[in-house]
Amino acid sequence: MSARGNTGGNQIGFTTEAALLTDLTDEQLLSRALGGDEDAFTVLYRRRQGPVYRFALHMSGSSHVAEEVTQDVFVFLIQRGRDFDPTRGALGAYLFGVARNYVRRALERNYTDATLYSSADDEAHALVIEDDPADGIARRQTSTALWKAVLSLPEHYREVVVLCDLQELTYAQAAEALGCAIGTIRSRLHRAHDMLGKKLQHSAAVAPGGVSRVTARCAS
Amino acid sequence: MTCREFKHTAASLTLWELSRCGDEQILKHAEECPKCGAWLDRQQMLAASMQALQAQTASRQAGPQVERALLRVFRQEPFEATQPVAAYRSAPIAFRLSRFFEVGAYVAVAAAIVVALFLGARLLQERSMKGPAQSQSIPVPAQPVPAAAATAQVTPIEIAPPAHQQPAMSEKLQVASRSAAARQAAKPSGADVDVAQTDDPDYVALMFCDPLSCSTDAQVIRMELPVTGATADRDAGTQLADVIVGYDGVVRAMRIVNSNVN
Numbered sequence: 138m139s140a141r142g143n144t145g146g147n148q149i150g151f152t153t154e155a156a157l158l159t160d161l162t163d164e165q166l167l168s169r170a171l172g173g174d175e176d177a178f179t180v181l182y183r184r185r186q187g188p189v190y191r192f193a194l195h196m197s198g199s200s201h202v203a204e205e206v207t208q209d210v211f212v213f214l215i216q217r218g219r220d221f222d223p224t225r226g227a228l229g230a231y232l233f234g235v236a237r238n239y240v241r242r243a244l245e246r247n248y249t250d251a252t253l254y255s256s257a258d259d260e261a262h263a264l265v266i267e268d269d270p271a272d273g274i275a276r277r278q279t280s281t282a283l284w285k286a287v288l289s290l291p292e293h294y295r296e297v298v299v300l301c302d303l304q305e306l307t308y309a310q311a312a313e314a315l316g317c318a319i320g321t322i323r324s325r326l327h328r329a330h331d332m333l334g335k336k337l338q339h340s341a342a343v344a345p346g347g348v349s350r351v352t353a354r355c356a357s
Numbered sequence: 358m359t360c361r362e363f364k365h366t367a368a369s370l371t372l373w374e375l376s377r378c379g380d381e382q383i384l385k386h387a388e389e390c391p392k393c394g395a396w397l398d399r400q401q402m403l404a405a406s407m408q409a410l411q412a413q414t415a416s417r418q419a420g421p422q423v424e425r426a427l428l429r430v431f432r433q434e435p436f437e438a439t440q441p442v443a444a445y446r447s448a449p450i451a452f453r454l455s456r457f458f459e460v461g462a463y464v465a466v467a468a469a470i471v472v473a474l475f476l477g478a479r480l481l482q483e484r485s486m487k488g489p490a491q492s493q494s495i496p497v498p499a500q501p502v503p504a505a506a507a508t509a510q511v512t513p514i515e516i517a518p519p520a521h522q523q524p525a526m527s528e529k530l531q532v533a534s535r536s537a538a539a540r541q542a543a544k545p546s547g548a549d550v551d552v553a554q555t556d557d558p559d560y561v562a563l564m565f566c567d568p569l570s571c572s573t574d575a576q577v578i579r580m581e582l583p584v585t586g587a588t589a590d591r592d593a594g595t596q597l598a599d600v601i602v603g604y605d606g607v608v609r610a611m612r613i614v615n616s617n618v619n
Contacts (some may be wrong), residue, residue, distance in 0.1 A: 173436040175428065182427060187418045194417055195410075207419040211427050215434050280410035283403075287410075302372050302407045303414075327368055334399035337406060 159184075163228035171218050182211055185229065188304055189236050195299040196240045198288045206239045213239075226313035230306075233314035237296055244292075286336035294329035297322055358386040363393050367400075376404030559612040560601065566609050574604045579614070 158166060158180045166184075169177035186207055193206035213235055214221075221231055287298055300311040301322070308326075312319045358366075363386045367375060375397070378384065387394040569575050581595040597614035 170431075171436060175431060178431055179424075179428070182424060186423070190419045191414055191417055194414060200417070203417075204419050204423055208423050208426060212430050215427070215431055276409045277413070279406050280413045283406040283410050303411055305373070308371075323368065326372075330372065330400060330403060334396075334403055337402065338399070 164223045167214070167218055167221065167228060170215075178215070185232055186211070188229065189232055192233055192236050192299055192304060193240050193243075195284070195287065195303050196237075196295060197243060198284065202240070202243045206236055206243060209239045210236045227310070230310050230313035233300060233304075233306075234316065237315065241292070282337060282340045283333070286333050286340070289336065290329055290332060294325055294332065297325045298329045298333070301326055358382045360386075360390055360393055363387070363390070367397070372400065372404045372407060376401050376408075560599075560610045561612060562610045563608060566603075566607055569601075569603050569609055575609065576602045578602055582613075 158169070158177050161169070161177070161180075163181060163185070166177045166181040170181055189210050190203050190207045194200060194203035197203060197206075210232055214232070221228065287295055290298065296315060297311060300306045300314060301308065306314070308319045308322045311322045315322070363383060366380070366383060370378065378397075383397070387397040578600045580598060580600055582598045584594060584596045599612050599614060600608050601610040603609050
């Protein structure tokens with residue numbers, strides 16, 4: 138259909154035709170992709186792979202699981218994308234729902250958060266030039282503590298926290314993705330926030346200066 | 358604002374909305390109530406931590422090898438072949454039935470044609486057999502017969518056979534009739550007699566009868582006729598006669614065969 142070359146880095150080169158596809162909606166892109174349009178699939182993948190990857194990453198704490206889940210989700214979309222019904226919700230919520238099932242499966246295979254601090258993360262952090270190294274360390278400690286707290290939550294609380302707080306989905310979108318009522322999402326989130334607050338307080342008490350310092354910085 | 362109202366209002370807000378909350382009533386109540394204030398502090402601390410975690414992972418995405426692997430899968434996927442399968446899935450029974458009925462319709466039409474041909478052949482055969490058979494059931498009329506035979510009881514001894522048996526029968530007639538035998542046997546159907554053109558002197562045409570045309574069928578029937586009318590002797594016995602019967606069952610002509618049966 139079109140010449141395709143690797144431009145280097147993380148992205149495979151975009152064709153002119155693919156660039157025109159970026160104006161299309163997810164559903165239109167999926168429809169074209171299922172008709173065999175590779176460019177449409179590429180655009181759709183690049184638009185949606187980040188949120189799916191981060192959802193899996195936040196849920197599992199493992200970049201390896203996140204990549205595997207992302208791949209499985211889009212393979213599922215290629216093979217069974219015709220099952221998607223646009224009248225029942227947006228494609229983004231549909232993909233989160235599929236990803237949630239693959240994450241569950243991966244976690245059942247005894248994946249742990251052993252790769253939470255992967256070497257890739259360390260390399261990425263090493264490259265960041267921070268104005269205040271102490272502030273950066275504190276922020277990292279805070280986010281790491283929170284991530285640990287999120288990972289320690291029961292699964293049905295964890296997924297609403299990841300979707301609503303980290304992916305910034307609305308309650309309605311989260312309800313679509315998880316297939317439950319908005320009230321359920323709200324009550325689960327309320328309960329999860331209480332649990333997280335207590336966990337963070339506990340970790341702040343164990344290592345004072347971390348969370349409280351970040352809080353003070355953010356409040357300012 | 359009471360604590361209950363505070364909780365109710367706060368629960369309707371998301372974490373982000375709560376962390377950026379500018380609602381004076383909420384903030385005022387949080388300042389007044391230490392318990393609600395502590396809860397609000399925890400929520401804001403949580404929001405800040407979430408923001409930090411979000412910022413830390415915002416740039417994370419799947420590696421290029423995932424995209425390459427997916428494109429390989431995509432290229433191997435037979436999308437053109439998938440569409441008919443999906444259509445087949447949506448209506449498998451209808452699809453199978455339509456295929457079945459399509460073949461069945463051809464078979465039914467062929468069977469109907471064969472049956473129609475068979476019935477047509479049977480009908481034609483029956484019609485061809487019915488013609489001679491009708492002559493069997495037609496009684497010899499008692500109308501314009503000669504005075505000698507007017508009161509006679511007609512007893513046919515020989516009935517015109519079906520068309521396929523006619524040649525053999527015409528041989529019998531040939532034996533029976535002397536002068537007209539050769540002419541009679543030469544006719545292909547044997548039963549068709551052209552009375553109008555016959556000049557056989559042995560045959561006597563009966564009066565008050567419509568003459569037969571060339572195209573109409575007639576039959577020659579040999580029968581025994583009582584000779585009482587001719588001889589006035591009731592015990593005189595019977596005499597053989599060839600009778601030409603028209604298509605309407607009316608006798609047109611007859612001749613006396615020169616042999617006494619009795």
